[in-house]
Amino acid sequence: MGALDKAAPILLDPPLFFGFCEAFRGFPGASTSGKSRDFGSRIRRFESYRPNEETQDGANSDMIKALTIFSGNGNRELADAMCRAVEARPGLCEVTTFSDGEIFVEIGENVRGVNCFVVQSTCSPANNNLMELLIMIDALKRASAGSIVAVMPYFGYARQDRKVKPRTPISAKLVANLLTTAGADRVLTVDLHAGQIQGFFDIPVDHLYAMPVMIDHLKNHHLGKDTVIVSPDAGGVERARAYAKRLNGSLAIIDKRREKANVSEVMNIIGEVKGKDAILVDDIIDTAGTLTHAAKALMDAGTRSVSACCTHGVLSGPAIERIEKSPLAELLVTDTIPLSAAAKASSKVKQLSVARILGEAIKRIHHGDSISSLFI
Secondary structure (H helix, E strand, O other): OOOOOOOOOOOOOHHHHHHHHHHHHOOOOEOOOOOEOOOOOOOOOOOOOOOOOEOOOOOEHHHHOOEEEEEOOOOHHHHHHHHHHHOOOEOOEEEEEOOOOOEEEEEOOOOEOOEEEEEOOOOOOHHHHHHHHHHHHHHHHHOOEOEEEEEEOOOOOOOOOOOOOOOOOOHHHHHHHHHHHHOOOEEEEEOOOOHHHHHHOOOOEEEEOOHHHHHHHHHHHOOOOOEEEEEOOHHHHHHHHHHHHHHOOEEEEEEEEEEEOOEEEEEEEEOOOOOOEEEEEEEEEOOOHHHHHHHHHHHHOOOOEEEEEEEEEOOOOOHHHHHHHOOOOOEEEEOOOOOOHHHHHOOOEEEEOOHHHHHHHHHHHHHOOOOHHHHO
16 A cells, blocks of 8 residues: 555644644734634624613613604605604605606615604505505515504595495405505504504504694684584594593584485484584594585584584595585694695685604604503
8 A cells, every 4th residue: 555545644742732722822813712813803793772771871772773754755744844843854765656657666775773654644646655655664674674663644545444335345454454564563643533443453553643733722712611512423422522521511413314425414413502612523524525514504503603623634526615615614634634725725724733743652662662641
């Protein structure tokens, strides 16, 4: 057998081997473990994130994680007002439409690990605004956002929350599924048409109310000694009762029967309204048929004046024309839905802002604080 067929093992004397190791440890840049002394020195080290924990220097550690508010095309004015309330700049996001109608979204900044809030009311055009919201959520999810909160001041399709006839959809549940599948971690909304819609979601839903904004305005401008809060239908009695309790007013209910969609007929009034200042309270005003019929019925019953307030002023179709011709003295709406040019020109329509309430909710969600005090 040749020398190349089987190499002879190299034997080192133990004292010589350990002496070699000690000599290696003495080389510059070597550590006692055998690794380079600067091994891992440039690796960024992260601390655990606890929203309410104070850091060693006294600063709140929740500032480590950034907050950004993005907006679709549904309600940019409200989104800008919310940014001012939070004292944060609007997020960089471009939402465009191709010539064939497809929507394209590009996030213009790094959102890795950032708490992202997407403001979008799914008002008219409802389908476009909904798709914008879903695509924005998907873009943020694929950009590794820390969390994604869908801020929907007006939740479209909320009136389709149950089957009213055989073979009809429950579209509110479908929208909830779409938001969850797109990647939303939480939903923040205002005055859902039915509170039970929160149960359609498998993610947390923060349901705020515009009542504090309305109450402040009514106390300063409309509240008299003889004020009656009126619900335009049986479904809004709980809402009207809450207003009456906080305004120390009496309660009345209008009984109506709807023969077909967007057409209502006032039947009679339950409660004492004669000689009083009536305030109609509702969550949504669409074509204003119910509202104007109710106002006329109240005036016929002897009320001194009639005003109205609602959270979501959809005001579609002949709504403004009906309001102008009605005995309503004033209609209060919030900015959950941007007003049309005709609504802005109307002397009877006044818009109040919910930006401060939504902004406070965003700050509390970001910091991990409770927002239950905002629910009342």
